[in-house]
Amino acid sequence: MLIAAAAESWRVPAGEIKAENGIVSHASGKSARYGALAARAASGPVPSNVGLKEPKDWKYIGNETLPRYDSRPKSEGRQQYTIDLREPGMLTAVMIHPPLFGATLRSFDASKAKAMKGVVDVVATPRGVAVVATGMWEAMKAREVVTVEWDDDKAEKRSSSEIADEYRAAADKHGEVVASNDGDVDAAFANAPKLIEARYEFPYLAHASLEPINAAARMNPDGTLEIWGGHQMPDLYQAVAAKVAGITPDKVILRVMKTGGGFGRRASVDSDVIVEAVATAKAIGWKAPVKVQWTREDDMRAGRYRPAFMHKMRAALDGSANLLDPSRHSRWSIHFEGYRHGAGASQKRRGYAVSRRDGQTAICHPERPRRADYYELSSDGTLVAFSGIHAHRVCSRSIYGRDRPCSR
Numbered sequence: 001m002l003i004a005a006a007a008e009s010w011r012v013p014a015g016e017i018k019a020e021n022g023i024v025s026h027a028s029g030k031s032a033r034y035g036a037l038a039a040r041a042a043s044g045p046v047p048s049n050v051g052l053k054e055p056k057d058w059k060y061i062g063n064e065t066l067p068r069y070d071s072r073p074k075s076e077g078r079q080q081y082t083i084d085l086r087e088p089g090m091l092t093a094v095m096i097h098p099p100l101f102g103a104t105l106r107s108f109d110a111s112k113a114k115a116m117k118g119v120v121d122v123v124a125t126p127r128g129v130a131v132v133a134t135g136m137w138e139a140m141k142a143r144e145v146v147t148v149e150w151d152d153d154k155a156e157k158r159s160s161s162e163i164a165d166e167y168r169a170a171a172d173k174h175g176e177v178v179a180s181n182d183g184d185v186d187a188a189f190a191n192a193p194k195l196i197e198a199r200y201e202f203p204y205l206a207h208a209s210l211e212p213i214n215a216a217a218r219m220n221p222d223g224t225l226e227i228w229g230g231h232q233m234p235d236l237y238q239a240v241a242a243k244v245a246g247i248t249p250d251k252v253i254l255r256v257m258k259t260g261g262g263f264g265r266r267a268s269v270d271s272d273v274i275v276e277a278v279a280t281a282k283a284i285g286w287k288a289p290v291k292v293q294w295t296r297e298d299d300m301r302a303g304r305y306r307p308a309f310m311h312k313m314r315a316a317l318d319g320s321a322n323l324l325d326p327s328r329h330s331r332w333s334i335h336f337e338g339y340r341h342g343a344g345a346s347q348k349r350r351g352y353a354v355s356r357r358d359g360q361t362a363i364c365h366p367e368r369p370r371r372a373d374y375y376e377l378s379s380d381g382t383l384v385a386f387s388g389i390h391a392h393r394v395c396s397r398s399i400y401g402r403d404r405p406c407s408r
Helices: 002-010 034-043 071-075 136-143 160-171 185-191 234-245 272-283 296-302 389-400
Strands: 017-020 023-026 031-033 091-096 104-109 119-125 128-133 147-151 194-202 214-219 225-229 252-256 290-293 308-317 330-341 346-350 373-377 383-387
Touching (some): 002 034, 023 034, 031 034, 091 136, 091 272, 104 128, 119 136, 128 136, 128 272, 160 194, 185 308, 214 272, 225 234, 234 272, 272 290
Parallel strands (some): 225 252
Antiparallel strands (some): 017 023, 023 031, 091 128, 194 308, 308 330
16 A cells, blocks of 8 residues: 555556565655655555565564564663653652552641652652652652551452452352353263362462563643653553543653563553653643652552462363363353552452353363463453463363463
8 A cells, every 4th residue: 555655646657666664665766654655545445455475585574683673782781661761850759559459548748758858749649649859769768758648448458368268159159150051061060970170279469570660751842741661551551641631642652661571560451650650740730751660669569460360170071081071061160350449449340250161162172272261240241251371271280180282
């Protein structure tokens, strides 16, 4: 489509035009970057049949001599991450988060902190209190003398052991949702020569990336808002940042930085640190760019943990320890619950125990390899499917005693 747009614009045959390295060019000397032709190309017809490049013509795929462009700066310690970001006049902020998920700010006293050297301001944000200073050390020391009163009436107060007990109880019950119901599973279990039952528990786990969570925000004179960070969900972050700042999404410019570890942690659905950076910069009147930097302790206490899971699996086997019928005679239950507290409130997503009776998706076996799935009920009762690495390993280890490869 880019070539067609260039051919139309330059009035030359499309066959004489080539596109490579971001540039469309012709032997006559005419050339244009892809971006310059994008609008014209988008208005043209979409080809119904696009020929693929022959493997012999590949330049990048499978090229073992092609070096990673970031290998050398990473090896030499020159790679810039958000934690290294230094913009003119940039301030650093550290957060005081609620001690419990779901707790909200009631009041705070920052009089002692504001009197300390280097402290610029102490402000309230939708996610807690931000201490803003000229440097990280100044902000951290000032945070120690801020007193905060929290409202924990709606906060999560259960311990990990209490939640685990609820999971075990839920997994022992039949599922509230049945994904499929094929064959007489109860009869198969009643008459099976051998039954296998196993329970697997996965605790909450912190992502603990090498670079703690961070983001920086700056409002420019032209009304655009720049945000630096390891954005794993840029579209969402753009929309959320715009809402917090009170501008339209097209005014938000995201600077995607290299991340010192992500593991999905920088894809937070409540846009936690993005909200903090934008709200803090806004609270001080946009007078300077602000980088919100979490400490390792912040990450452990207020992070978004990998959800806890409880799997209970039963399988009916024949005398040779094979599934009687992999597509019908297996059953398993899962309980899932995760917590994400957003703008002043706790968002609790609760999954339900699910009885599975469809081996094509629940059991990995040689005849019909499929990746296992697990299910969760969304807040409106809709059954939502997620990839189930946990589920596959539970079923595979229970039946085969080891992991077996499954296709997607």
